[in-house]
Amino acid sequence: MSRLIVVGGDAAGMSGASQARRMDPGLDIVVFERTHWVSYAACGIPYYVGGDVEELRQLQARTPEQFATMGIDVRLGQEVTAINVSARSIRVRDLEAGTDAEFAYDLLLYATGARPLLPPIEGLDLDGVYQVRTLDDARSLRSALEAPPRNAVVIGGGYIGLEVAEAFHNLHIPVTVFEMAPTVLSRTMDPEMGELVASKVRALGIEIHTGTPVDAVIGENGRVVAVEGSGTTYPADIVALGLGSIPNAALADASGIPLGPTGGVAVDDHQQTGADGVYAAGDCTEAIHRVTGNPVNLHLGTVANKQGRVAGTNLGGGSATFPGVLGTAITKVVDIEIARTGLTLSEAADAGIDAVAAGLRSSTAAGYWPMSTSMRIRTVVERRSGRLLGAQIVGGPGAGKRIDTFATALWAGMTADELEYVDLSYSPPFSGVWDPANVAARKARRAAARQ
Numbered sequence: 001m002s003r004l005i006v007v008g009g010d011a012a013g014m015s016g017a018s019q020a021r022r023m024d025p026g027l028d029i030v031v032f033e034r035t036h037w038v039s040y041a042a043c044g045i046p047y048y049v050g051g052d053v054e055e056l057r058q059l060q061a062r063t064p065e066q067f068a069t070m071g072i073d074v075r076l077g078q079e080v081t082a083i084n085v086s087a088r089s090i091r092v093r094d095l096e097a098g099t100d101a102e103f104a105y106d107l108l109l110y111a112t113g114a115r116p117l118l119p120p121i122e123g124l125d126l127d128g129v130y131q132v133r134t135l136d137d138a139r140s141l142r143s144a145l146e147a148p149p150r151n152a153v154v155i156g157g158g159y160i161g162l163e164v165a166e167a168f169h170n171l172h173i174p175v176t177v178f179e180m181a182p183t184v185l186s187r188t189m190d191p192e193m194g195e196l197v198a199s200k201v202r203a204l205g206i207e208i209h210t211g212t213p214v215d216a217v218i219g220e221n222g223r224v225v226a227v228e229g230s231g232t233t234y235p236a237d238i239v240a241l242g243l244g245s246i247p248n249a250a251l252a253d254a255s256g257i258p259l260g261p262t263g264g265v266a267v268d269d270h271q272q273t274g275a276d277g278v279y280a281a282g283d284c285t286e287a288i289h290r291v292t293g294n295p296v297n298l299h300l301g302t303v304a305n306k307q308g309r310v311a312g313t314n315l316g317g318g319s320a321t322f323p324g325v326l327g328t329a330i331t332k333v334v335d336i337e338i339a340r341t342g343l344t345l346s347e348a349a350d351a352g353i354d355a356v357a358a359g360l361r362s363s364t365a366a367g368y369w370p371m372s373t374s375m376r377i378r379t380v381v382e383r384r385s386g387r388l389l390g391a392q393i394v395g396g397p398g399a400g401k402r403i404d405t406f407a408t409a410l411w412a413g414m415t416a417d418e419l420e421y422v423d424l425s426y427s428p429p430f431s432g433v434w435d436p437a438n439v440a441a442r443k444a445r446r447a448a449a450r451q
Contacts (some may be wrong), residue, residue, distance in 0.1 A: 001028050004315055005105040007080045007251075009033030010040065012282025012300050013111030014062070015308030016315065017072050023316025029072045030103070032092055034079035038064060043301050045138040046160065050167030051146070056139055065121045067212055083255035084109070086276040107315050110265060111308065114245035114283035114299050117430060121155075123217030128224035129239045132160055144238055147174055153227050153236040155214050157184035159331050160198075161242025165206050166333045168240075175206055176236075178229050180213035187244075187418075188329065190344045190357065193378055193392045200394070202338045213329055232301050245299055247284045260286040262297040269321040271311035279315055281307035289408065291325040291342050291389055292351040298327055328407040330400045335373075337400030341407040342390025345380050354383045356450070358443040362436040364398035366428035375399040378414070379406070379444040386416040386448040391440070398430075405437045416445035 004020055006013045008030045017029050039061045047053045064074040075092075081100070082091040089104045116131055118124060130141045132307070152168040154161045157179030168175040172309040177184070183194030184201070200206050209229065217239055226233050247264040258274035260266035264286040271279045282304035286295040303325055313320035328341040336442035348355035357380045373396025380390040391406035393399055409419045419441035426433055 001027060002106040003030065003104065004107045004109065005103060006031040006109045006111060007083070007090070008111035008113055008282070008284075009035075009038035009074060009076075010042070010111070010113055010282070011304040012284075012308035012311070013109060014039040014067070015305045016109045016111060016279070016281055016312035017067070018070065019309045019312025020316040021070050021072055021312075023313055023318045026069070027316060031067070031072060031074045032078045032080050032090075033076050034095065035134060035136070036076045038062070038067070038074055038076070040135050041301070041335050042133060044165035045135070048138050049164065050170045052170075054255075056135055059135060059138070073265070080182045080251065083110075083251065083257070083278075085256055085278060088277060105277075108279070109308075109311055109315060110257065110273065110278060110280040110284065111282045111304075112248040112251060112284045113304075114243065114249045117244045117246050118241070121214055123216060123219055123224065124241070126217055126224045127222055128237060129217060129442060130220075131241050132164055133245070141240065145171060145173070147348050149236075149238040150174070151176070151235045151237055151399070153178065153234065153239045154242055154282040155227070155239060156242035156244065157181070157198075157208065157210065158187065158242055158244055159185070159329065160244075161240075162201065162333050162338075163331060164240045164242055165201070169204060169206050169334065173238075176210045176234060177201075177206065177245065178212050178214050178227070179208070179210045182211050184208065184210060185338070188327070188340050189338075189392050190346065190378060190380075192359070193376070193394055193431065196376060196394050197333075197336065197338055201333050204334050204336075206333075206436070206449065230323075231250060245283065247297055249284050252280070252284070260295050262295055264295075264297040266295070269323070270314050270319075271322060272305055272314070279311040281311040287322065288324040290326055290347040292353075294351065296325065296327070298325055300325075301304055301325045304327070326368065326407055328403060330403060332400065335397055336394065337397065338394050339400040339403035340390070341403050342388070342410045343380055344390060344392070348380055348389050355380055355389055356383050356444075356447045357381075358440070358447040359411065360436065360440045360443055362439060363432070364396060365430060366432050368373055369428050371429070373397055375402075377402075377440040379440045381416050381444045381448045386445050388414055388416060388419060388441075388444075389433055402437060405435075409437075409441075416441045416448060420445060
C-alpha cells in the first residue's frame with residue numbers, strides 16, 4: 001500500500017487529502033499538523049471575534065474524528081522538522097512529548113500555508129497584543145473582549161486589519177487603524193480606491209492613520225498600554241496585528257525543494273514541485289497569474305482549496321491541472337463592500353504593460369429604486385488593444401459581488417468592447433438598464449483608444 005504524507009492540515013492540505021482519498025480508496029494517508037486544529041476557516045476569524053459567528057467550532061469544516069471515518073489519519077501537535085526527499089522520509093517532533101520520529105512516504109503533499117509577517121517592532125510580545133491567524137488566536141482575542149477594552153489598535157490596513165477593525169467597531173470599542181503605506185489596501189487596490197475606502201471607513205467612526213508606521217508598542221507591568229507612531233503616543237489596551245503573511249517555505253527550502261522568485265514553493269500546473277514525488281499547494285506555493293503569465297504568491301482560501309484539490313487528484317492517480325489565478329478578492333467593513341480582481345494600474349506597469357484606468361460612479365440599482373446605493377468602479381485595460389486587465393469596486397450593499405462579472409471576463413481574455421455588450425440581467429432592484437459592468441467597460445474602451 002502506498003503512503004501519502006501531508007504536511008499541514010488546513011485548507012490546501014485537507015482539500016488535497018480528501019480528494020486523494022476519493023481518487024484512491026486504498027491509499028494510506030497521514031496528515032501531520034503542528035497546531036491542534038485542522039480544516040478551519042481562517043477568513044471567518046474576524047467575524048467570530050465580532051460576534052457574528054457564535055461558536056468557534058462553526059469555523060471548523062471537519063474534525064479529526066470525521067476525517068478518521070474517511071480513512072485519513074490526522075495527527076495534531078506534530079511538527080515536521082525535516083524532509084529527506086532522496087530517502088522519501090520525514091522527521092516529526094511531538095510537540096507535547098518532545099520526542100522525534102521518522103516516517104517513510106511514497107508521495108508527499110507540502111501544504112504548510114503562510115506565516116505572519118512580523119516587523120521588528122518593540123513590544124509585540126506584550127500581553128494584550130494578538131495575532132489573527134489561528135483559532136487559538138481567535139479564542140484568545142475574543143476572551144480578551146469580555147471585559148471591553150477602552151481603546152483598541154489595529155496594526156495593518158489590509159483585509160484582515162480592516163475586518164478586525166470592523167469587529168471592534170461592531171462591539172462599540174473605539175478603534176484606530178495604523179497603516180504605514182499611503183493608503184489602506186495598498187497591495188491590492190490603486191491609491192484612488194484605497195483613499196475612497198479609508199474615507200468611507202472613517203465616516204463610520206473608525207480612526208485610520210495612513211502613512212504612519214508603528215514604531216513601538218508600549219507596556220507597563222508586561223501589558224500593552226499604548227502604541228507609538230510618527231512621534232505620537234496613542235492609548236491602547238488591546239492591539240491586533242493585521243500585517244499580512246509570507247510563504248511558510250523554509251522547511252521546503254532546507255529540504256532542497258525548489259522555491260520560486262516570490263519565495264513560495266515552485267510548482268507546475270499539476271502542483272508538482274521540483275522534487276520527485278513531492279507536491280505542494282496553498283499559501284506556501286506560487287501560482288501563475290493568468291493576465292501576466294508570471295508567478296505570484298496569493299494568500300487566498302479559494303486558491304488554496306483549488307490547488308489542494310488539483311494536487312489531491314494527481315496524488316490519487318488521476319490527472320488535473322491548475323489553470324492559474326486572478327487574485328479575485330472581496331471584503332466588507334460594516335456596509336461598505338470592497339472587491340478587486342486582476343491587476344491594478346501599478347501592477348500592470350510593473351509587468352511592463354502599457355495600461356490605462358477608467359473610473360465610473362454608478363449605483364447598485366435603478367436610480368429611482370429606494371434602496372439603491374452608490375458604487376465606484378475602476379477598470380484597468382491595456383492601451384489601444386482594450387484588453388481587460390483588472391477591476392476594483394467600492395460601494396454599498398450589492399456592489400461587491402459584481403466583481404465576479406469582471407473576473408469572468410478576465411478569465412475569458414475579453415476586451416472592454418466585448419464586455420460592453422455582454423447580455424447581463426436587468427430589473428430595477430438590481431441595476432439600471434445598462435449594467436454598471438457594461439458602462440464601466442464602455443468608459444474603459446474609450447480610455448484605451450486615446451493616444
